[in-house]
Amino acid sequence: MAWRLFLRGLRRATLALPLAVLLHPGNGHAQGISALDNPETDSGWQVDPRGMRHFTGLSCPDNLGRMSRVKILSSQLDRIAGCVYLSPEGIAAVIRSHPKGAGTQAQASFAERFSQAGFTLVDGEGPAASGVTFRIGGAREGMRSETLWRFDGAQMDYTLWMAYTLPLQGALVGPILQAFIEEAASQK
Structure with a gap:
């Protein structure tokens, strides 16, 4: 025994x-298990009761509407910080904060890069109409699209990039966009 x-x-x-x-x-x-274990990507991030907060004020909750945060992003020349989100349906989104006044240039750069890469600029319908939308390719389920929206905050500008398939995921885009707009408006 x-x-x-x-x-x-x-x-x-x-x-x-x-x-x-x-x-x-x-x-x-x-x-490690913590999202803060990677010094290359965590610069300025700290744990917040709702998720993660960058020292500049960008808050990235763990969950936002149907989306779940899967990654935090470090600062770059024209971007302060950002977060990557995914939905259960496969919609991907990246929210980025920019210095005040730089959001317009970020959106123009997005449009220029995608046009130069040969993607087709489309007139978006519904929520996509307020952003810059490109057709990235066709899928069996529909048209794969990527849209970049820009919104102004009190202290920073924000861009939201989203990849989705129309018409399959079209009804989900509006509520997801609205959740990000409300979150950006609540930033301090």
């Missing part, structure tokens, strides 16, 4: 030891 207990404990230790070595903070291959 004691021998069996010893072997059972030995098996558990054998499984636990490699895991402990892998997750040890001193190990260069360790991956």
Whole structure:
């Protein structure tokens, strides 16, 4: 009986030891659980009761409408910070904050880059009409589209990029856009 207990404990230790070595903070291959464990992408981010908050004020809740935050983004030359969201239906969205007044240029750059890449600019309908929309390709289910919206905040400008398929996901775009507009309006 004691021998069996010893072997059972030995098996558990054998499984636990490699895991402990892998997750040890001193190990260069360790991956932590926290979203703040990656210094390349977490610059200026801190945990917030609703999700994550950048020191500049951008708040990225864990969940926003149908969307779930899956990644935080660091600052770049024309962008302060951002977050990537996904919906259960496969809609992807990226919210970005920009210095005040830079949102218009970010939207113009988006339009120029996509036009130069050969994508077709389309007249959006419904919520897409208030953004810059490109047809990215066709799918069996419909037209794959990407839209970039710009909105002004009190302290920053915001852009929202979204990828979706029309008409399959068309009814979801408006409520998702509205959730991001309301979140941007609540930023301090």
